[in-house]
Amino acid sequence: MTNVPTTLIRPSDSSRDQLIPLLQEIQTREGYLSQTAMSDLAASLDTPVASIYGVATFYNQFRFAPLGEHVIEVCRGTACHVKQSLALHQHLQRRLKLRPDGNSADGRISVLTVACIGACSIAPAIKLDGEFYGHLTVEKLDALLDEITRPAGDSDKTAKEAEATLPKASLS
Ligand code: FES
Numbered sequence: 001m002t003n004v005p006t007t008l009i010r011p012s013d014s015s016r017d018q019l020i021p022l023l024q025e026i027q028t029r030e031g032y033l034s035q036t037a038m039s040d041l042a043a044s045l046d047t048p049v050a051s052i053y054g055v056a057t058f059y060n061q062f063r064f065a066p067l068g069e070h071v072i073e074v075c076r077g078t079a080c081h082v083k084q085s086l087a088l089h090q091h092l093q094r095r096l097k098l099r100p101d102g103n104s105a106d107g108r109i110s111v112l113t114v115a116c117i118g119a120c121s122i123a124p125a126i127k128l129d130g131e132f133y134g135h136l137t138v139e140k141l142d143a144l145l146d147e148i149t150r151p152a153g154d155s156d157k158t159a160k161e162a163e164a165t166l167p168k169a170s171l172s
Pocket residue numbers: 075076077078079080081115116117118119120121123125
């Protein structure tokens with residue numbers, strides 16, 4: 001059984017506003033909202049699990065599958081939108097055959113769409129495993145994907161190529 005954050009549970013916690021902090025805490029702890037966690041939460045609140053899903057699925061901050069080994073955060077803020085970030089996201093959808101949960105077909109890469117990541121001056125920007133990359137094009141994005149999907153053993157060549165071609169950004 002998942003540890004439901006019972007310290008936060010109050011008798012009226014089944015309302016939407018009161019559910020959100022509980023869902024956030026579970027996601028922070030486990031990385032996503034598993035079926036087990038949702039069922040446990042529903043049981044703890046004496047609420048139908050469908051009601052819990054009804055709230056959780058309304059917000060795109062919640063995930064229902066574990067994150068992959070690599071996480072790409074595609075900024076969809078205004079500056080990035082104007083600079084064609086949608087095309088970058090659509091390219092990722094096609095190339096990685098993204099499932100509805102945002103994970104690649106092989107589950108190794110997760111793609112999240114996020115609000116402004118504070119790098120508007122280098123829009124369109126993404127974060128890959130916590131690092132900023134800016135002034136992206138589909139070609140530069142492909143170079144990044146080649147880098148993280150290359151089989152192990154090619155890493156020396158990859159690192160040199162990446163340094164020469166990838167648009168890693170400094171925000172300072
Ligand atoms: S809008 Fe994308 S970094 Fe600000």
